[in-house]
Amino acid sequence: MTSTTPALPAGLIAAADAARPRPLHVVQRADVDSWRAGQDARTQAWLDGHGFDGSGWIALPGDDGLAGALWVVADAHDPYAWAQAPAVLPPGDWRVAGADDARSACVLGWGLGAYRYTRYCSGGRAPARLVLEGGHAATLDLIAACNRVRDLVNTPTENMGPEQLEQVARDIATTHGAGFDSIAGDELLARNFPAIHAVGRASHRAPRLLQLTWGDAAHPQLVLVGKGVCFDTGGLDIKPADGMRNMKKDMGGAAHALAMAELIMARALPVRLTLLIPAVENAIGPNALRPGEVIATRKGLSVEIDNTDAEGRLVLCDALALAGEQSPDLIIDFATLTGAARIALGPDLPALYSNDDDVAGAWLEQGLAHHDPVWRMPLWRPYLRYLHSRIADMANAGSRMAGSVTAALYLERFVPEGQPWAHLDVYSWNDGDRPGKPAGGEAQGLRAAWAMLEARYR
Structure with a gap:
């Protein structure tokens, strides 16, 4: 079915329009230790140096500065687990890596979290944008x-x-x-x-x-x-x-x-x-x-x-x-x-x-x-x-x-x-x-x- 939504909500961008999206590694809270163990020594040292306790999120280092981010969720199917991402992640385009079975919740939570009422004033900092992959017409509506x-x-x-x-x-x-x-x-x-x-x-x-x-x-x-x-x-x-x-x-x-x-x-x-x-x-x-x-x-x-x-x-x-x-x-x-x-x-x-x-x-x-x-x-x-x-x-x-x-x-x-x-x-x-x-x-x-x-x- 073709959606009648005239434009994408704030914080969402079509894959064809995305500019060098960074990966957002999504990990269930119970799986953080195993994910950490699979990373290279630099990433593990980065996490340890920042005292990362396995909750919330953290930016990950790369050769050109920011390589991506780790996003830890208790329940990936809860849209509100994603809702803070547009406001706290560094501006730019992000592609979710992981949580493939929870993409609708991710899109919904990201869209709800990116909302700002801007009729009478500026919206402040532009939200981080989620790259849409696959059909999400129902969620966008x-x-x-x-x-x-x-x-x-x-x-x-x-x-x-x-x-x-x-x-x-x-x-x-x-x-x-x-x-x-x-x-x-x-x-x-x-x-x-x-x-x-x-x-x-x-x-x-x-x-x-x-x-x-x-x-x-x-x-x-x-x-x-x-x-x-x-x-x-x-x-x-x-x-x-x-x-x-x-x-x-x-x-x-x-x-x-x-x-x-x-x-x-x-x-x-x-x-x-x-x-x-x-x-x-x-x-x-x-x-x-x-x-x-x-x-x-x-x-x-x-x-x-x-x-x-x-x-x-x-x-x-x-x-x-x-x-x-x-x-x-x-x-x-x-x-x-x-x-x-x-x-x-x-x-x-x-x-x-x-x-x-x-x-x-x-x-x-x-x-x-x-x-x-x-x-x-x-x-x-x-x-x-x-x-x-x-x-x-x-x-x-x-x-x-x-x-x-x-x-x-x-x-x-x-x-x-x-x-x-x-x-x-x-x-x-x-x-x-x-x-x-x-x-x-x-x-x-x-x-x-x-x-x-x-x-x-x-």
């Missing part, structure tokens, strides 16, 4: 999907509001020959998306519902839904400064859904795809949503606003209602929905909720297999009592108890009974730099989700 999430989340809101998010989705649709529709402003009311309108009406940038459609009508239908809150002040229940600082990332769910849709089309997965993104800015203004108001939803349930900062579930519920009307094979939504999920699981583990054990089990299994873990949380329905309203069908928030669970239970009310559905409450962010996980926007659970979908539909 996967890197492109992860970097798409990162780019979208890292972009400041002035350049990634609802209009710009729509343009990105339009461009992706055009590239892949997909259909596209945008329902914006008061047209949301005319076409029965009142909750999306209610959240976004206070912004000078009109709220909208983005819809992309692609694929053969004879194939199973998959609906992806992504929370596209391009900035979240909290509304009238305003966030404190430290809570608002990184709220450009509140469209991280939309970024994941968009990247997944793009990956599905690039890899020609045999599904009939629908992508739904409610894109809004939760702003403060004279007509902002107020605590205590009761709003309508597409499903016909009335919702009392307990907290205007619980807005993500409001925009998602209209999109999920539309998704359910289509009776698809599967609905998946991605959302930076709750701080409670981060308190429960920390920043690295997205919280997975599903009403289908097979879907949840497959996602968990692929997460472990692909070093992209998620953690299943319970849809504990007795906690629906925390969403009780005395004047409406339900409230959008309530007790601080089980905040991530109650958010997922709220969403489930808008999914038809018996409809397979999964919800990923994802942080979409790295708080600091780690190999393969640079500070800023991050794709989490995406590679696992792709593996799960490919196994389900291929």
Whole structure:
């Protein structure tokens, strides 16, 4: 299959374009001593002189200075075992010697580790480049999907509001020959998306519902839904400064859904795809949503606003209602929905909720297999009592108890009974730099989700 990736990600270079690549000798940690014993006396003396303890990496000497490097890994099939290489190896082109059965992990980890967001500044030192040998189209598309999430989340809101998010989705649709529709402003009311309108009406940038459609009508239908809150002040229940600082990332769910849709089309997965993104800015203004108001939803349930900062579930519920009307094979939504999920699981583990054990089990299994873990949380329905309203069908928030669970239970009310559905409450962010996980926007659970979908539909 021919990849649609327009260019190689940073840190990767085609073999035909490489300039005198140096060898990177890859050795499992348990085999370092035997590898050392097979080297010439100069190399052994070099290792001893540097006190090399058999972990990490070390440059190797040559007649003209640098002959190559030794790279020691605990698990060559873990992409993050390779992710530090682009940043720490001397600049130039490198060809891996060894670990032939782990080349895909090497390419993936190298590509993830070489990423830098450079729209507003230089990227600093150029990364060391890995020479690509053999076909890696699927891995390159996967890197492109992860970097798409990162780019979208890292972009400041002035350049990634609802209009710009729509343009990105339009461009992706055009590239892949997909259909596209945008329902914006008061047209949301005319076409029965009142909750999306209610959240976004206070912004000078009109709220909208983005819809992309692609694929053969004879194939199973998959609906992806992504929370596209391009900035979240909290509304009238305003966030404190430290809570608002990184709220450009509140469209991280939309970024994941968009990247997944793009990956599905690039890899020609045999599904009939629908992508739904409610894109809004939760702003403060004279007509902002107020605590205590009761709003309508597409499903016909009335919702009392307990907290205007619980807005993500409001925009998602209209999109999920539309998704359910289509009776698809599967609905998946991605959302930076709750701080409670981060308190429960920390920043690295997205919280997975599903009403289908097979879907949840497959996602968990692929997460472990692909070093992209998620953690299943319970849809504990007795906690629906925390969403009780005395004047409406339900409230959008309530007790601080089980905040991530109650958010997922709220969403489930808008999914038809018996409809397979999964919800990923994802942080979409790295708080600091780690190999393969640079500070800023991050794709989490995406590679696992792709593996799960490919196994389900291929």
